[in-house]
Amino acid sequence: MSDKTTEPTHPTGGGPGNLPPETHSFVGRRGELHWLETELDPSVGIHRLLSIVGVGGVGKTRLALRALGRVREAYPDGVWLVELSPLHTAGLVGLAVVEALRLTDQSTGPVTEVVAEWAYGKRLLLVLDSCEHVLADCAALVQTLLPALPGLRVLVTSREPLGLPGELVLPLDPLPVADDAVTLFADRAAITGFTLDAANRPTVEAVCRRLDGIPLALELAAARLCELSLAQLHGRLGERPPSRLDLLSAPRDGAGPPRHQTLRTAIGWSHELCAPLERLLWARLSVFAGGFCVGAAEEICAGGPLPAGRIAALLARLVEQSIVQRHRTDPARFRLLDIVREFGADWLRALGEEHAVRLRHRDHFRRLVRQGWTEWNTGRQVAWCERTLTEHANLRAAMDCALTDPDRRIALGMAADLGFLWRHCGSLRDAQHCLDLALAVDPPPGPDRTRALWARGAVALLQGDLEVAADWAERCTDAADTQADPVAVVAAAYLTGGQLALSGRLGEAIDVLSATPRLPIRQDGFGAAQLQVRVALSFSHLLRGDHDRARTVAEEVREASVECGESWAGAFADGIVAQTDLARGEVRGAVDNARTALAGHGLLHNTVGTAMALDVLAAAVVAAGDGLRAARLLGIGERVWELTGRAQMDSPDLLATRRSHELRIRAEIGDSAYRAAYEEGFGMQYEEGLDYAAEGR
Structure with missing residues (x-):
C-alpha cells in the first residue's frame, strides 16, 4: 500500500473534506x-x-x-x-x-x-x-x-x-425544555415575527414539553406560528389526532421508543394543519432520493386534483412550514429530512399511490437519461455531465425501480442510456452494476441491447479490465453486425481497437480502427463513439511512434469536436497534439495544448483524462527547461492517478512513457531535487494542484 498523503477535491474550502456549510444557528448541546x-x-x-x-x-x-x-x-x-x-x-x-x-x-x-x-x-x-x-x-x-x-x-x-x-x-437526548428547547423554538419562530417574553414563556414551555424537546418537532411547530397564534398552537397540540393519523404516526414495526412516537405525532399534526393539496404534494415528494427541482416535482407529482401549475406555490408553502428544506448548497433544489420523507411515504402508501408515483419518478428520469444520450455529442455535453452528477441519487433509485419491472426492456434501455452517461461522468461502478443486471437475462437483439453492450465494454476499457473488455467488444460487434445501423458497427470497433491498443497490440488496433467508414458524426452517444474511434486511432499511432499520422487524426478530431460543441473527445485530442508538438520540438505549443487538454477534461470531471494531461504537461515543462516544476506536476499527476485505482490504466506503453518522463526530469535536476519537488506536488491539495498546473508560467 502507498504511504503517500493525498486529498480529493474539497469544494467547501477550509482544508480537505466535503463538510457542507451550516445553514441554521446552533442552539444548546x-x-x-x-x-x-x-x-x-x-x-x-x-x-x-x-x-x-x-x-x-x-x-x-x-x-x-x-x-x-x-x-x-x-x-x-x-x-x-x-x-x-x-x-x-x-x-x-x-x-x-x-x-x-x-x-x-x-x-x-x-x-x-x-x-x-x-x-x-x-x-x-x-x-x-x-x-x-x-x-x-x-x-x-x-x-x-x-x-x-x-x-x-x-x-x-x-x-x-x-x-x-x-x-x-x-x-443524544432531546433538548432540556426550560432552557435550550425554548431558545430553539423562539429562534426558529422569529421568522414569523414571534418574540419570546415573560408573558408567553409559560405557553412556549408547555408547547416544548408536549413535543418532548425534540428539535425537529419544535421547528415544525414554530413554523406554524405564521398562521396560528401561540395559544392556538398550544391548543392543537393538546388535541387527540384522528385515528387514521394514529396509524400513520406509529413506528413501522408497531413499537419503538415513546419519543419516536412523539415526533411522528408532531409531524402528523403538521400534516393535519396542511391544506389538502399540500398534504398530497408532501406524500408524492417522498419518492425523490437526495433532492429535486421544481420542474421534476411538477412532472412527477402532478395529477388528479393536483395540477402542475400549482406545485411551485405549494412547494413554497411547504418550505415556509419547514416540511421541505432548500438544499444546503443549491437554492434551486429542495429536499426532505429523512423522517419527514418517511411520513410522506407512509401517507403515499396509505393513499394507494406509491407504485404509480414511483413509476412516474422512474419514467421521468428514464426520459432524462435518454435525452442525455441523444444530446451527449453536442454543446450540451458539459450541462448533461453536471445534471447526471446532480441527480445521481434519483437516477440510482429510478434504475433500481426499472430493474424490478417484469418488462426487462425498460431496464435494458435505461441501463444503456444511464450506463453510457455514468461511464463518461466517472461513476464506473454504478454503470457496471446496472449494466450487468440489465444484461444478465440475455435480452433479445435490438438497438438497446447493442447500446448496453457498448456501454459495458466501454466501462471495462476505462477500468483497464482488458480481458473483460475484449469479451464485451466481441458481443457488441456481433450485435451491431445484425443491425441496419452502420454507426453502431463503427462504435463497436472502438471497443475492439481500444482494447488492442491498451494491450500493446498497436498494429492490430490500427488495422481495426482505420478500417471503419467515415460517416457523418451523429449527435448522440454513438456519435461520441465515432469520435472516440478516431481518438483511439490517433493514440495508437502515437504509441507506435508515428507522430505525423497521430497528429493528422487528432487535428481531425479537434475540428469535429469544435463543430459538435463537445469536449470529451476533443480534450483527449488536445493531449495527443501536445505530445506530437514535443516530438517536433515545438515546446511552447506542447505546453499550451497540454493545458488546453487539462481544462477540457476538467469541464467533465474526467479524472483519467486529467491524469493523462498532467503527465503530458510535465514532459512539456521539462522540455521547456523547468525541471522542478515538471517534478511537481508528476507528483500532482500521481495523486490524480491514485484516485482512479489504476496508474496509467495499467497500459505498458503509458507506464513506460511516464517512466521516461521521470528519468529525464531526474537527469535534469538530480535525484534529491526531484524527490523534494515531487513530494511537494504530491502533497498539494487536489484543486491547489490543478490550479498550479493551469498557471501559465
Missing part, C-alpha cells in the same frame, strides 16, 4: 459538543469508532456537523461526510463512501479495498450519516476498514448503534 470535540481529537480521544444515537429529529446530524467543523484541522487528510439516507437498496454503502471521497475509481476490485488502498497512511475522519436502514452494511464496512487503517476514525449517526466492539456511544 454544550456538554455534548465538548464531549465530541474531546473524543474526536486524535491527541486526546482513544476511541476510533464513535456513534451518536437517538430518535429521528433529535439533531444527531446537526450536532455532528457543528463538532466536525471544530475538529477538522486535526485531520490533515480530511473530514468526509457520507450521506446514506438516499440509499434504497443494500450493498451500496461502499459506493457511497467512494463517491463522498470523490475517488474516481476505475478498478474492479472490492470497494473496501479501493478505500483502504487510498486511505492507507492517511489521517482522516469518515462520517457515516443516517445508518439505521443500512446498519449491517455499515458495520461490515467499519469492521474491514478500521483494522487496516490506523489513521482512520469513524463517526456514525444512527437511530441505533452498530454494535461493534470498541464502539463508544453518545445517546
Whole structure:
C-alpha cells in the first residue's frame, strides 16, 4: 500500500473534506459538543469508532456537523461526510463512501479495498450519516476498514448503534425544555415575527414539553406560528389526532421508543394543519432520493386534483412550514429530512399511490437519461455531465425501480442510456452494476441491447479490465453486425481497437480502427463513439511512434469536436497534439495544448483524462527547461492517478512513457531535487494542484 498523503477535491474550502456549510444557528448541546470535540481529537480521544444515537429529529446530524467543523484541522487528510439516507437498496454503502471521497475509481476490485488502498497512511475522519436502514452494511464496512487503517476514525449517526466492539456511544437526548428547547423554538419562530417574553414563556414551555424537546418537532411547530397564534398552537397540540393519523404516526414495526412516537405525532399534526393539496404534494415528494427541482416535482407529482401549475406555490408553502428544506448548497433544489420523507411515504402508501408515483419518478428520469444520450455529442455535453452528477441519487433509485419491472426492456434501455452517461461522468461502478443486471437475462437483439453492450465494454476499457473488455467488444460487434445501423458497427470497433491498443497490440488496433467508414458524426452517444474511434486511432499511432499520422487524426478530431460543441473527445485530442508538438520540438505549443487538454477534461470531471494531461504537461515543462516544476506536476499527476485505482490504466506503453518522463526530469535536476519537488506536488491539495498546473508560467 502507498504511504503517500493525498486529498480529493474539497469544494467547501477550509482544508480537505466535503463538510457542507451550516445553514441554521446552533442552539444548546454544550456538554455534548465538548464531549465530541474531546473524543474526536486524535491527541486526546482513544476511541476510533464513535456513534451518536437517538430518535429521528433529535439533531444527531446537526450536532455532528457543528463538532466536525471544530475538529477538522486535526485531520490533515480530511473530514468526509457520507450521506446514506438516499440509499434504497443494500450493498451500496461502499459506493457511497467512494463517491463522498470523490475517488474516481476505475478498478474492479472490492470497494473496501479501493478505500483502504487510498486511505492507507492517511489521517482522516469518515462520517457515516443516517445508518439505521443500512446498519449491517455499515458495520461490515467499519469492521474491514478500521483494522487496516490506523489513521482512520469513524463517526456514525444512527437511530441505533452498530454494535461493534470498541464502539463508544453518545445517546443524544432531546433538548432540556426550560432552557435550550425554548431558545430553539423562539429562534426558529422569529421568522414569523414571534418574540419570546415573560408573558408567553409559560405557553412556549408547555408547547416544548408536549413535543418532548425534540428539535425537529419544535421547528415544525414554530413554523406554524405564521398562521396560528401561540395559544392556538398550544391548543392543537393538546388535541387527540384522528385515528387514521394514529396509524400513520406509529413506528413501522408497531413499537419503538415513546419519543419516536412523539415526533411522528408532531409531524402528523403538521400534516393535519396542511391544506389538502399540500398534504398530497408532501406524500408524492417522498419518492425523490437526495433532492429535486421544481420542474421534476411538477412532472412527477402532478395529477388528479393536483395540477402542475400549482406545485411551485405549494412547494413554497411547504418550505415556509419547514416540511421541505432548500438544499444546503443549491437554492434551486429542495429536499426532505429523512423522517419527514418517511411520513410522506407512509401517507403515499396509505393513499394507494406509491407504485404509480414511483413509476412516474422512474419514467421521468428514464426520459432524462435518454435525452442525455441523444444530446451527449453536442454543446450540451458539459450541462448533461453536471445534471447526471446532480441527480445521481434519483437516477440510482429510478434504475433500481426499472430493474424490478417484469418488462426487462425498460431496464435494458435505461441501463444503456444511464450506463453510457455514468461511464463518461466517472461513476464506473454504478454503470457496471446496472449494466450487468440489465444484461444478465440475455435480452433479445435490438438497438438497446447493442447500446448496453457498448456501454459495458466501454466501462471495462476505462477500468483497464482488458480481458473483460475484449469479451464485451466481441458481443457488441456481433450485435451491431445484425443491425441496419452502420454507426453502431463503427462504435463497436472502438471497443475492439481500444482494447488492442491498451494491450500493446498497436498494429492490430490500427488495422481495426482505420478500417471503419467515415460517416457523418451523429449527435448522440454513438456519435461520441465515432469520435472516440478516431481518438483511439490517433493514440495508437502515437504509441507506435508515428507522430505525423497521430497528429493528422487528432487535428481531425479537434475540428469535429469544435463543430459538435463537445469536449470529451476533443480534450483527449488536445493531449495527443501536445505530445506530437514535443516530438517536433515545438515546446511552447506542447505546453499550451497540454493545458488546453487539462481544462477540457476538467469541464467533465474526467479524472483519467486529467491524469493523462498532467503527465503530458510535465514532459512539456521539462522540455521547456523547468525541471522542478515538471517534478511537481508528476507528483500532482500521481495523486490524480491514485484516485482512479489504476496508474496509467495499467497500459505498458503509458507506464513506460511516464517512466521516461521521470528519468529525464531526474537527469535534469538530480535525484534529491526531484524527490523534494515531487513530494511537494504530491502533497498539494487536489484543486491547489490543478490550479498550479493551469498557471501559465
